[in-house]
């Protein structure tokens with residue numbers, strides 16, 4: 319019996335979310351004293367998984383199928399899970415992970431627990447803490463199935479170092495009777511995505527117009543951050559919809575979220591609540607964001623942000 323984690327990659331390179339599920343899987347494997355098996359797709363060099371305690375890497379080559387195919391990924395993973403007699407499976411809460419998790423759980427007749435934010439507090443039955451109501455509350459979820467698929471919230475566990483020497487194997491990319499096939503994908507930008515970013519710099523209507531977005535971009539560039547915005551900003555076409563965060567936009571679970579000229583409406587906060595440290599820059603001391611933030615600067619963004627960029631550049635040099 320092993321713990322199986324689905325380690326996500328992009329262009330053959332393991333994503334941070336993949337390393338996080340490996341770290342989390344290792345901690346579970348330690349707790350129940352078993353092996354950790356990582357399943358990767360199209361990864362040639364998985365050696366970095368040795369730093370996260372993986373005992374076995376099972377790589378699947380999807381030759382001829384360039385894009386993520388949820389049914390074939392699920393069928394191939396299910397076969398590995400059966401082979402390894404795994405009862406605990408972990409996927410990350412990325413876009414693909416959220417798509418795959420429930421389908422995989424149905425395929426292997428497992429319970430599916432989403433938004434998990436901590437290690438299981440018990441293993442018989444599996445009991446895990448999950449966040450709900452857009453991170454406003456938590457509940458302890460008890461699995462009533464013999465198998466459980468856990469979807470781990472981004473940045474909830476973090477990357478942990480465990481040294482191991484993984485055995486490398488290959489598994490078959492199985493067919494499925496899927497009626498859906500992705501034939502092309504288009505990348506909106508080659509910048510760090512909101513989902514993968516450790517730091518997100520976000521702008522709101524307080525920036526007055528798209529011509530001022532260099533402030534957000536320059537700050538993001540010096541911090542190596544992704545850029546985001548509030549809903550009205552994307553509705554007005556100042557920024558692309560892919561940057562809209564909040565209840566009706568993308569969720570953000572970064573380590574640092576900097577909101578500039580964003581009021582902190584409940585619908586905006588709903589999407590960024592699970593970010594670890596929240597910083598707000600706003601010229602209105604009564605702006606609701608100050609109540610939700612860890613740090614706040616009351617000031618004009620057009621004065622504060624250039625100074626911040628200057629200081630950060632000086633520190634970097």
Ligand SMILES: Cc1cc2nc3c(=O)[nH]c(=O)nc-3n(C[C@H](O)[C@H](O)[C@H](O)COP(=O)(O)OP(=O)(O)OC[C@H]3O[C@@H](n4cnc5c(N)ncnc54)[C@H](O)[C@@H]3O)c2cc1C
Pocket residue numbers: 521522523524525547548549550551562563564565566567578579580581582583584585586589599600601602605617618619620
């Ligand atoms: C069903 C529904 C779903 C929604 N979903 C979302 C969502 O997913 N995401 C989202 O963001 N919103 C969402 N909204 C909209 C939300 O209610 C707010 O209207 C929106 O978040 C406000 O955007 P904002 O903070 O950019 O603008 P504003 O509310 O106009 O706030 C601008 C802020 O900038 C500050 N400011 C002005 N000038 C400066 C300056 N020079 N320097 C510093 N600060 C300055 C102001 O003090 C103010 O606090 C939703 C609304 C509804 C009804």
